[in-house]
Amino acid sequence: xxxxxxxxxxxxxxYGDVVALKEMTFDVRAGxxxxxxxxxxxxxxxxxxxxxxxxxSDAGEVRWAGExxxxxxxxxxxxxxxxxxxxxxxxxxxxxxxxxxxxxxxxAGAKRSVAEWTERxxxxxxxxxxxxxxxxxxxxxxxxxxxxxxxxxxxxxxxxFSGLDPVAVDVMSQVLREKADxxxxxxxxxxxxDLVERLCDRVGIVRNGQMVTSGTVDDLRSGAAVRLIxxxxxxxxxxxxxxxxxxxxxxxxxxxxxxxxxxxxDQLVLKAALxxxxxxxxxxxxxxxxxxxxxxVTEEAA
Amino acid sequence: xxxxxxxxxxxxxSASAIxxxxxxxxxxxxxxxxxxxxxVVMLFLIVAATLVIKLLSGDSADSTVGVTGPTTQLSAPLxxxxxxxxxxxxxxxxxxxxxxxxxxxDGSIDALLIGDGKNLQVVVKKDLDGKLENSxxxxxQQLALNQQIVGLGGDPAQVEAAVAGARVDIQPMExxxxxxxxxxxxGIIAGILIYMSLLINGQMVAQGVVEEKTSRVVxxxxxxxxxxxxxxxxxxxxxxxxxxxxxxxxxxxxxxxLATGVLTISLSAALGTVIWLIVxxxxxxxxxxxxxxxxxxxxxxxxxxxGAITPALMFVIAGYVVGVSVLPTDPGNSFVEVLSIIPVFAxxxxxxxxxxxxxxxxxxxxxxxxxxxxxxxxxxxAGRIYGNxxxxxxxxxxxxxxxxxx
Numbered sequence: 234x235x236x237x238x239x240x241x242x243x244x245x246x247x248y249g250d251v252v253a254l255k256e257m258t259f260d261v262r263a264g265x266x267x268x269x270x271x272x273x274x275x276x277x278x279x280x281x282x283x284x285x286x287x288x289x290s291d292a293g294e295v296r297w298a299g300e301x302x303x304x305x306x307x308x309x310x311x312x313x314x315x316x317x318x319x320x321x322x323x324x325x326x327x328x329x330x331x332x333x334x335x336x337x338x339x340x341a342g343a344k345r346s347v348a349e350w351t352e353r354x355x356x357x358x359x360x361x362x363x364x365x366x367x368x369x370x371x372x373x374x375x376x377x378x379x380x381x382x383x384x385x386x387x388x389x390x391x392x393x394f395s396g397l398d399p400v401a402v403d404v405m406s407q408v409l410r411e412k413a414d415x416x417x418x419x420x421x422x423x424x425x426x427d428l429v430e431r432l433c434d435r436v437g438i439v440r441n442g443q444m445v446t447s448g449t450v451d452d453l454r455s456g457a458a459v460r461l462i463x464x465x466x467x468x469x470x471x472x473x474x475x476x477x478x479x480x481x482x483x484x485x486x487x488x489x490x491x492x493x494x495x496x497x498x499d500q501l502v503l504k505a506a507l508x509x510x511x512x513x514x515x516x517x518x519x520x521x522x523x524x525x526x527x528x529x530v531t532e533e534a535a
Numbered sequence: 536x537x538x539x540x541x542x543x544x545x546x547x548x549s550a551s552a553i554x555x556x557x558x559x560x561x562x563x564x565x566x567x568x569x570x571x572x573x574x575v576v577m578l579f580l581i582v583a584a585t586l587v588i589k590l591l592s593g594d595s596a597d598s599t600v601g602v603t604g605p606t607t608q609l610s611a612p613l614x615x616x617x618x619x620x621x622x623x624x625x626x627x628x629x630x631x632x633x634x635x636x637x638x639x640x641d642g643s644i645d646a647l648l649i650g651d652g653k654n655l656q657v658v659v660k661k662d663l664d665g666k667l668e669n670s671x672x673x674x675x676q677q678l679a680l681n682q683q684i685v686g687l688g689g690d691p692a693q694v695e696a697a698v699a700g701a702r703v704d705i706q707p708m709e710x711x712x713x714x715x716x717x718x719x720x721x722g723i724i725a726g727i728l729i730y731m732s733l734l735i736n737g738q739m740v741a742q743g744v745v746e747e748k749t750s751r752v753v754x755x756x757x758x759x760x761x762x763x764x765x766x767x768x769x770x771x772x773x774x775x776x777x778x779x780x781x782x783x784x785x786x787x788x789x790x791x792x793l794a795t796g797v798l799t800i801s802l803s804a805a806l807g808t809v810i811w812l813i814v815x816x817x818x819x820x821x822x823x824x825x826x827x828x829x830x831x832x833x834x835x836x837x838x839x840x841x842g843a844i845t846p847a848l849m850f851v852i853a854g855y856v857v858g859v860s861v862l863p864t865d866p867g868n869s870f871v872e873v874l875s876i877i878p879v880f881a882x883x884x885x886x887x888x889x890x891x892x893x894x895x896x897x898x899x900x901x902x903x904x905x906x907x908x909x910x911x912x913x914x915x916x917a918g919r920i921y922g923n924x925x926x927x928x929x930x931x932x933x934x935x936x937x938x939x940x941x
Contacts (some may be wrong), residue, residue, distance in 0.1 A: 272635065276823065285758040308545035312758045316928075318751025323563070323796060334555055335759040383545075468593035 271439030311385030467510030556768025741831030819882025854883030
């Protein structure tokens with residue numbers, strides 16, 4: 234089970250002159266929730282489509298459990314495409330049963346699983362309705378059920394949280410966590426970075442078809458510059474301007490936000506602050522994933 | 536509810552993948568109102584057609600003539616002379632002239648022969664049917680002739696036998712095929728059936744392909760099975776539906792034709808027509824629908840389907856139009872004969888010719904063989920186009936791009 238890892242190894246893809254993916258590499262370990270973030274057009278969907286075999290790559294390999302993924306092993310994947318899609322005129326239960334069977338399930342097992350998941354995701358009362366008659370939110374739930382109904386060993390979800398109401402977001406988060414706890418590698422893309430930060434064990438940031446950085450949110454922070462929040466009510470404006478290796482980011486009332494260059498001594502800053510009078514707060518501020526992400530995107534512009 | 540992380544079996548053979556796709560198509564279509572209604576309408580039309588033919592031609596007599604007393608002896612000669620000019624006349628004995636007149640008045644007989652049996656006198660309600668009048672005139676002339684022959688000392692029966700035996704001796708350079716009128720009608724019906732069926736079911740394939748593109752469900756499907764499996768399943772599923780329809784309509788048509796007595800050709804000939812119809816439906820459907828599937832995959836919106844498949848559809852329409860406009864009057868037309876062997880026209884023309892009869896065995900075999908040989912080539916091309924185009928949504932994919940890009 235330790236080995237049931239999804240590896241994306243140096244995948245490249247170009248469309249004519251446009252490079253969509255350049256040696257995209259990352260892995261999702263068994264039992265791990267991996268958040269896949271990046272700007273629009275960074276290559277998240279292309280990566281997922283290649284992993285699912287819906288698109289072919291120009292180079293690179295996708296592996297599961299150490300073996301190159303095949304048409305057969307791909308049926309272990311539960312997939313939620315970015316472009317949601319179900320047969321609009323097919324009934325919910327029938328449709329889910331059909332999809333489960335396409336993933337290799339037997340009829341009886343498929344029906345049982347459909348009953349379970351529609352119950353779980355709160356669309357049990359709509360089993361006999363055509364998909365097109367459901368509200369958008371319920372269609373999303375059915376779409377999620379479609380990704381889960383065959384008891385997948387890998388989950389690849391493209392923007393699973395978009396368009397969900399808060400209750401559905403909670404259900405979705407719970408389900409993903411639970412699948413991960415079963416030992417399933419779960420990778421999903423999202424623009425809701427606070428959610429990703431809260432939910433994911435590891436995060437990968439993509440830019441221009443390349444994985445720029447990946448790791449736990451703490452790992453990602455370690456590379457970032459240290460920020461300090463200093464609350465020194467009596468300090469005059471510009472008290473920290475002269476300190477070596479310190480950049481003043483801004484003032485928020487009586488608080489000052491500082492950024493330290495690598496190697497700068499925060500104790501010198503504290504001393505300077507104490508020289509101005511009392512210091513009520515002196516704290517390292519942890520950059521949020523949103524900030525980390527913004528830094529990565531700004532680097533791109535620079 | 537943490538479950539043990541067992542790895543479920545996900546084996547799915549090509550056959551079962553195709554079977555799943557096909558049975559979904561069958562289930563969906565069988566329950567669709569459009570399919571049920573069109574089948575019922577076609578069944579109704581074919582039964583109605585046999586009834587109409589029955590009413591128009593029918594095997595009942597063209598007219599009924601009452602005979603009584605001395606005219607009773609004229610009943611056989613009347614039937615004979617009517618037959619000589621292609622009419623059937625039924626005669627019925629009435630008790631008396633008065634009784635006969637009453638029957639003429641109430642319309643249960645068309646005319647009443649009276650008199651001494653030497654000179655023809657006929658009682659009618661208002662006027663005499665032109666054809667019956669012709670029959671009676673022939674009979675009158677015959678009676679007059681017989682009297683003259685007797686007068687000259689001859690034997691009318693002998694003269695009659697000699698006259699009846701005289702025929703022009705035709706020496707054909709080529710042995711012509713004797714086309715049976717019923718088989719010509721059968722041929723036209725076969726043509727219409729196969730044309731409608733190819734049209735309806737072929738378009739259904741193209742629409743089905745686009746439906747999966749429009750609803751984007753195709754991405755989910757292609758993450759589990761390969762494009763060719765999806766395409767083949769769809770074609771086979773809809774083909775099965777079309778086949779059921781065809782067998783039903785052909786079977787009911789022949790059955791009602793035989794039951795009403797409209798069809799007097801042998802049962803084996805009628806069954807032969809239906810079997811050929813089915814063979815050609817299958818061949819034609821496979822050939823056209825895989826092309827329709829590929830062409831359908833090029834577009835992303837239902838309203839573009841028509842435009843995308845028109846080029847291929849033109850062949851179906853052209854074959855059908857040439858067939859129904861030329862064959863009924865000239866079943867042996869050599870231009871149609873050539874066209875019906877060319878694979879793109881064969882599925883509409885060949886079944887018509889086969890139903891009409893007179894197709895040399897080598898032509899029937901060659902046309903089937905050519906289509907059968909073309910199908911694998913089309914599958915290869917169509918599979919390539921479909922696989923390349925089906926994931927591309929938005930603007931219409933150019934055929935050339937779909938063929939080359941991987």
